[in-house]
Amino acid sequence: MKPFTKHDGLVAPLDRANVDTDAIIPKQFLKSIKRSGFGPNAFDEWRYLDQGEPGKSNHDRPLNPDFVLNQARYQGASVLLARENFGCGSSREHAPWALEDYGFRVIIAPSFADIFFNNCFKNGILPIVLPAETVDRLFREAFVNEGYALTVDLAAQTIATPTGDRIAFDVDPERKNRLLNGLDDIGITLQFVDRIKAYETQRRQEAPWLFQ
Amino acid sequence: MARTLYDKLWDAHVVHTEPDGAALLYIDRHLVHEVTSPQAFEGLKLAGRAPWRTASILATPDHNIPTADRDKGIVDPVSRTQVETLDANCAEFGLTEFGMADPRQGIVHVIGPEQGFTLPGTTLVCGDSHTSTHGAFGALAFGIGTSEVEHVLATQCLWQKKSKTMLVKVEGQLGKGVTAKDIALDVIGRIGTAGGTGYAVEFGGSAIRALPMEGRMTLCNMAIEAGARAGMVAVDEKTLAYVKATPRAPKGENWDKAEAWWRTLVSDAGAAFDAILEIQAEDIRPQVTWGTSPEMVVSVGDKVPDPNNAPNAVKKSDWERALHYMGLAANTPIAEIPVDKVFIGSCTNSRIEDLREAAKVARWATGAGRKVAGNVKLAMVVPGSGLVKAQAEAEGLHKDFLAAGFEWRDPGCSMCLAMNADRLERASAVPRPRTATSKAARGRVGVPTWSARPWPPPRRFMDISLM
Ligand code: SF4
Numbered sequence: 001m002k003p004f005t006k007h008d009g010l011v012a013p014l015d016r017a018n019v020d021t022d023a024i025i026p027k028q029f030l031k032s033i034k035r036s037g038f039g040p041n042a043f044d045e046w047r048y049l050d051q052g053e054p055g056k057s058n059h060d061r062p063l064n065p066d067f068v069l070n071q072a073r074y075q076g077a078s079v080l081l082a083r084e085n086f087g088c089g090s091s092r093e094h095a096p097w098a099l100e101d102y103g104f105r106v107i108i109a110p111s112f113a114d115i116f117f118n119n120c121f122k123n124g125i126l127p128i129v130l131p132a133e134t135v136d137r138l139f140r141e142a143f144v145n146e147g148y149a150l151t152v153d154l155a156a157q158t159i160a161t162p163t164g165d166r167i168a169f170d171v172d173p174e175r176k177n178r179l180l181n182g183l184d185d186i187g188i189t190l191q192f193v194d195r196i197k198a199y200e201t202q203r204r205q206e207a208p209w210l211f212q
Numbered sequence: 213m214a215r216t217l218y219d220k221l222w223d224a225h226v227v228h229t230e231p232d233g234a235a236l237l238y239i240d241r242h243l244v245h246e247v248t249s250p251q252a253f254e255g256l257k258l259a260g261r262a263p264w265r266t267a268s269i270l271a272t273p274d275h276n277i278p279t280a281d282r283d284k285g286i287v288d289p290v291s292r293t294q295v296e297t298l299d300a301n302c303a304e305f306g307l308t309e310f311g312m313a314d315p316r317q318g319i320v321h322v323i324g325p326e327q328g329f330t331l332p333g334t335t336l337v338c339g340d341s342h343t344s345t346h347g348a349f350g351a352l353a354f355g356i357g358t359s360e361v362e363h364v365l366a367t368q369c370l371w372q373k374k375s376k377t378m379l380v381k382v383e384g385q386l387g388k389g390v391t392a393k394d395i396a397l398d399v400i401g402r403i404g405t406a407g408g409t410g411y412a413v414e415f416g417g418s419a420i421r422a423l424p425m426e427g428r429m430t431l432c433n434m435a436i437e438a439g440a441r442a443g444m445v446a447v448d449e450k451t452l453a454y455v456k457a458t459p460r461a462p463k464g465e466n467w468d469k470a471e472a473w474w475r476t477l478v479s480d481a482g483a484a485f486d487a488i489l490e491i492q493a494e495d496i497r498p499q500v501t502w503g504t505s506p507e508m509v510v511s512v513g514d515k516v517p518d519p520n521n522a523p524n525a526v527k528k529s530d531w532e533r534a535l536h537y538m539g540l541a542a543n544t545p546i547a548e549i550p551v552d553k554v555f556i557g558s559c560t561n562s563r564i565e566d567l568r569e570a571a572k573v574a575r576w577a578t579g580a581g582r583k584v585a586g587n588v589k590l591a592m593v594v595p596g597s598g599l600v601k602a603q604a605e606a607e608g609l610h611k612d613f614l615a616a617g618f619e620w621r622d623p624g625c626s627m628c629l630a631m632n633a634d635r636l637e638r639a640s641a642v643p644r645p646r647t648a649t650s651k652a653a654r655g656r657v658g659v660p661t662w663s664a665r666p667w668p669p670p671r672r673f674m675d676i677s678l679m
Contacts, residue, residue, distance in 0.1 A: 001259070033250035033251065033254075033293060033294055033297050034251065034254055035251045035254055035255060185363060185371075186261070186362065186363055186366045186367060189363065189366075189367045189369055189371070190366070190367060192227065192236055192369075195227050195236075196227055196236070196367065196368060196369055199227045199238050200265075200368070203240075206473075207240075207333070208469075209331075209462030209466040209467075209469075209470055210240050210331070210334065211267065212267070212462075
């Protein structure tokens, strides 16, 4: 997993509550044998005017001009501003896979669905919960100012606005540590690499037939 | 201190224990198939990692594999992609794979033991719940999810909490025609599908020691249907003899060393279990499931139960829903239910010994001038592996099946999960297809299915389908 320390990114405001995982990545894409490559189909039903299918090229599909992520000013956004209960619905890990593949590294919302929130951390995305008024204010500023970007400093647990304001946020210390160091579950286990190797050396002597 | 078999297997594999009891366990053996591995391999590649120890891995496609006309390839593009992805991943990382054209290809849980890849005293995992099968060899074997498959590939370890231990002790002699699967279904009927939750179950007692290795595998395979984390049987002469005859068995000095250790893989006298279930072998009768869960089981001579006699309201509505789904009426004698399809196979019962038993019944039927009945739309035998198939043909078993009207197919999971083309079409008209197979779960093959326990199929049950 990529470490997450400080992130400076363009903000895309998705002004809807209760965005569920089926909206983030529709179910027909779950047949895939992959966990990457979902980015072009993130928010598929909102983003395109036709129906998306796995294996179908997305290049010449008709875009929905009304969908916020299709607007020129939000191209390249990596910070998603969202409303309450973001990521509700099924537990599919394909949702954070799709958002990450699209390019989002931070999602700011007043509240998140629980499983989705956990899944974000596993996939290198930082979900930040802020009070509803603060989120409201960020939405207003993002709509008014083209090129609106935020700087998220995980170590300091602050978000800096373009005018230099600092907004503090909470994050679980263990999760913060994993993100800062880019540790996934495997990364954490690999901190025990010396012990695993020592065990293996001993086992190789005791049960050599397992190593042939 | 006296230790159980599970304690010994556990202790031998702990790399590190956290203060909260979570232990990092070393994994000796990893079986890989096409369905649960693609995202794991992809995750590995995205992180720039590689399998920790390639020699610990054996891969084979089984779920999506056609059991007929294999030379024509896989028709369904989604199935084909999964199988090709496994091939590509194995080639990329240099893993041993028995591909679709390899004569050794088969169901993971059949080929592991057959190759001597499954060995006593090992920890063995696979992205498939029925991995408990391998516990029959005095091994600690259990199923894992895709993210854990990736974890084992990358680290050769898994984080686990120690389970409680349960001893299922079956003493005495099984009645005629009563098999390992009847023991499994009888146990599940007694403790329920969640009765084993949180436990590692050891099967012991004279009736278990009398079982051949195939029977012990069937039993451990079904431990998962009781909710257990793992099932296991202590090592004895039969275990050693079976392993010694496999291609990957340790040789020479290594064999002696291995054997000495393997012989210690039994629960010590006086070892304490958290739970003990004692069953008299003589009390076990041939079992058949009538519903949508393996705990909905009765003996062949019984009737379909009446929801009005259910022990409580929850069970009553469960039974009612199951009867409706199966299209069965309460109180119907089991022997009077017509069978629409017969599937002999799956990792529960598709080894050579199982096929020999089934072939006996087929031979008996043909000898009596009988064949698969006209109301049976499909009767198929799917061997567990290419080697099982070859052995069966060398013994002429396929002729017995063909003469009785069965189809003789190529190895794979087939109708068990129905990811390949062997799907049952649900008839809109009554009667619904009813199938005799090893699994009973709602919608698993897309239609009502019975776990006709099996081999040999209860005489009277078989009468119905062979009339
Ligand atoms: S035969 Fe059935 S239970 Fe066994 S591995 Fe295949 S799908 Fe799973």
